[in-house]
Amino acid sequence: MTLDSFPTHHYSYYNITSHSLSSPAVTLTPPPSLPQKPRWARMDSGPATTTAVPLGHKDKLVVIMGATGAGKSRLSIDLATHFPSCFEIINSDKMQVYKGLDITTNKIPVPDRLGVPHHLLGQFDPLDGELTPAEFRQLAGQAVSAITSRRKVPMLVGGSNSLIHALLVDRFEPGVDVFQDCAAISSELRYNCCFLWVDASLTVLADYLSKRVDEMLDSGMLEELAEFCEPEDDDLAIRTGLRKAIGVPEFSRFFKKYPPICESQKARPDDPVRRGAYKEAVRAIKDNTCQLAKTQIAKILRLRVAGGWDLQRLDATEAFRAVVTSEDDDGKRWSEIWQKQVVEASVKIVKRFLEQE
Structure with a gap:
């Protein structure tokens, strides 16, 4: 089976997590007058923070979650091409925010990006320090504002649930690990979110x-x-x-x-x-x-159960079973299953969400 015949998170159309910018992205270059250190190192993560929004209004945000390798990036491109010129994607994979190791971190090559704008992907020099969830919250929040100002819908895609939580909750406490049993998870979110959880049997995955x-x-x-x-x-x-x-x-x-x-x-x-x-x-x-996938699934379940987040589960098990058992090198069978069981269901959910006032 060739690499292009199944959904590797890092090469073919089937797993895409990075894009060239056909629309302008958020500019994060420090002004010349400031010290030459990473922008996120100058941010005040401070105590608990809130972000004000106009009364009765929250920007819409589509969120694609799932374990590593589950097809989040493939689905993001499927949706972005189904709703052309509607979405821009914000990366929420904590390794993919950095420049370098494109194969190891499963960044998509430029030819496979299909012109869908991506933000916060391969953007930061790893030598400048580690990006924290609090810093991601501020940078991703800027990206959301920039995207919505262009009358487009942000799509948050990635497997780092700590980053997803940091961006989405209305009140964020940087020093608290909400994925520990003793910590509470807020159900109050900054945005009007449509959650898509791409899942699969752990054995097959x-x-x-x-x-x-x-x-x-x-x-x-x-x-x-x-x-x-x-x-x-x-x-x-x-x-x-x-x-x-x-x-x-x-x-x-x-x-x-x-x-x-x-x-x-x-x-x-x-x-x-x-x-x-x-x-x-x-x-x-x-x-x-495999251990990372287990940990990610446990965190997703905690957000769903303890936080009451309305995650719409999409079962991709049969599609991945076709990948690992099929001798059909062109990947036609798996692609047909993926389209029917994951993409079509997602399109219906997202369409209803976009049509809501």
């Missing part, structure tokens, strides 16, 4: 995620990590910002034993120890990706 990792490695992920990782990196450096991306810690350990060289870092047939270390790193990436 795990099989797909394993397949996706293999495809990413075949597409240059290892070479990308070899350029990014420094063998002398200590554990503390690995756990900040973009270095938290799955693939970086796992292969940093591999590169400490086998420093990157000009040729491919894949295990050589004549070096069983090196080959074993490579397989161990790949296995760790797959295991950690």
Whole structure:
């Protein structure tokens, strides 16, 4: 099966999380008179904050949620092309806000972006510091305002539920982790939201995620990590910002034993120890990706149950089962299932939402 035949979150039309800007995005470059440090580092995250809106009015916002690999980005493009010139997308993946590691973090290449404007994607230098949920709230809020000023509807897409929560709640407390059992989750939101939750059986999704990792490695992920990782990196450096991306810690350990060289870092047939270390790193990436999916699903359920968020669940299990079991390399069967069971249902939900006063 080719990479373009199933919904990898990072290459084909089927999983899209980044776009060239056919409309102007929010400008985040610091003025020359200010110190040259990242804009978000100068923001006052402060205590609990509120954002005033005109009485009786809240801007509309479509939110696509789901575990890693569940098809959020594919659905965002399906909807954006079904409702042409209606949507602009705001990225809510905490790794994809940074520049670099496009394969490892599953950013979509420019040719597959289909002209849908994206914001806060690949925009920040990871060397400038780590973007916090409070800072994301301010920047994404600016993007929402800019999009609505163009009479378009923002679409928030990504799997980082801490960022989603930070942007959407009316009252946000930066120091509180609402995903801990003792913390309350607010049902009062800043925006008029339409929530789409793309879900799938965890067993089927795990099989797909394993397949996706293999495809990413075949597409240059290892070479990308070899350029990014420094063998002398200590554990503390690995756990900040973009270095938290799955693939970086796992292969940093591999590169400490086998420093990157000009040729491919894949295990050589004549070096069983090196080959074993490579397989161990790949296995760790797959295991950690599946664990991330479990954690994300648990957070989504908490928002739905404890927060009372009205999440419309879309079951993509059969589509992903077709991906991992079908021998049809053109992906026709999975695409037909996806269209019928996920896209058509989503279009109906979004259409009703857009037509509401």
